[in-house]
Amino acid sequence: MGDKRLVPPIPPMAARTVDTTPRADGLAYEAKWDGYRALVYARPDAPRLQSRRGTDLGPGFPDILRAAAALGEEAVLDGELVVIEEGAVSFGRLQSRAQRTGPGAEAAAAAHPAHFIAFDLLQLGDETTMGRPYRERRALLEEVFTRRDLQPPWALCPMTTDPARAQEWLDAAWGRVGIEGMVVKGLGQPYRPGERGWRKLRARATAEAVVGAVTGPLASPDVLLLGRWDEGGELRMVAQSAPVTTALRRELGPLLTSAGPEHPWTDARFRSGWGSRDLLAHRCVVPEHVVEFEADVAFDEGRWRHPVQARRRRPGFAPQDVPRFPSGPAQ
Template sequence: MGEHDRRLDPPVSPMTARTVEVTPRAGGLAYEAKWDGYRTMLFARPDAPRLQSRRGTDLGPGFPDLLRAAAVLGHEAVLDGELVVIEDGAVSFGRLQSRAQRTGPRAEAAAAAHPAHFIAFDLLELDGDLIMDRAYRERRALLEELFTRHDLQPPWALCPMTTDPDRAEEWLDPAWGRVGIEGMVVKGLGQPYRPGERGWRKLRARATAEAVVGAVTGPVTAPDMLLLGRYDDEGELRLVAQSAPVPTTLRRELGRLLVPAGPGHPWTDARFRSGWGSRDILRHRCVDPAQVVEFEADVAFDEGRWRHPVQARRVRADVGVPQVPRFGEQGA
């Protein structure tokens, strides 16, 4: 397919990244900040602007403010980026979700109260030219030129990028997670854009924290996953995280320590979903909330909860339940 054959039409599968555990260090690499929002393909068309989610759904009805911005960009273009809502200087994933569920007048009211931003990190098409086959360094240069030439202001934002791995590793500091940067994406400067291909690499910022085991899936004597809680200021045990499958050694240790809950456990009749946004309900068994575990989590934290499954690491026999942070506190 040549650059002038046709323009891109939705849906377009975005290029994605595989997770790595350490920062790649080699010549010819670029590092971008990874944002905690909705991955979005933006089609800037004066006649038919569109916002497409990673899975191909139309996000436009929830974000009429961005559709208007896309229609008057001044160029026909297709950009890859992250859709976010920023409040009090930080990304608000909860507000973003709320906006995505609204349409019509309610969407317009939400746009006025909580404006969205599009953080662009790649350019796939510009003024009728398909540029996906060009090297990343060329696409990035064109993207930067687009921002500079038109002095693009909010709702437009240009994703930070560096070729210095030491500088990029600053984005792995959990402090950046509190404003919405959850790690980095690593790309080859000479790489073309391949829709649907996992050709990039990503690292998430991670930190340790502590919580109380309030329930488990599977047998109490050998739990599969943990439902972790913290007490709020009223003394109520609130869910803060769901673990990934528990490592074998820790499973055995917890199996010796956990005690099935008696009457009156606050989660006896609770319904927990299997994941953030899922409709599947977990079959859980309540346990006496007396054991504290340390876990490792990324920085996707909203409304007092970690959105993604956490990795349970060890029992903290040296930490009593009253010493565990309160509900709403992110740190350990």
């Protein structure tokens, strides 16, 4: 075991996506939260909050830095950084906080405090614990929470060895409060920085929306921009699809009609992804065709953050039949 402080940045251990819940002896299941993956270096003299990519998140989260300095013992913890409002994770508020520094960050911390949901332990005292099996690291992490009687902003990530219980985290109802699936770890696994040695399974739900614009040729669209009407009658974008299948492209293409300048998205600027600066070159279409899509539960401010999978056209649905904006993933 090492006897020196771990030096940031450390690439966190990662997970690869799977489609079904792994079931075998010797597995642990953790709730997957919809926040920022982060490492906390709890040190009284030099606390640090590191992002998944190694950047310093500390300036935006002085409340977490203070908690890290006051933990009472040196440790490096892996977990998820979230902001919880009205009983649910608010990714938009988290993003806003990450962009603030100085007095603005302090004001945001007071108004919208963050939480750190810990799920792993890389170092405790002068021992680097990454070589220990997960079951031992988890036990040590739980001991820290008990010994220090940790309260918010600290939280311990839910974990179970029962796959049936973990399956509940795939329910869209959990998605509405911020749990977007599960991460599966081997009880005997060491922590290997940067390695995709874990597995993750996202909760998914189906929903409907109207095709409001496309990218690529109108007769053979590549990506669909999907919308729903709000209570004021304005068409609002709710999702961007991944590239559609050849079959759906062939079915939709001949049906789409180019919209005139009265289309509400004519002068809109849509980015290629959440947080991206790249703009999409979109073509507005008459919003008259409804599609069913499959999405994960990363849903914020009325919009799905990740590209959705457009599955099929719903000829039996009229545009007015789609849920109103905003509406949750379970609709």
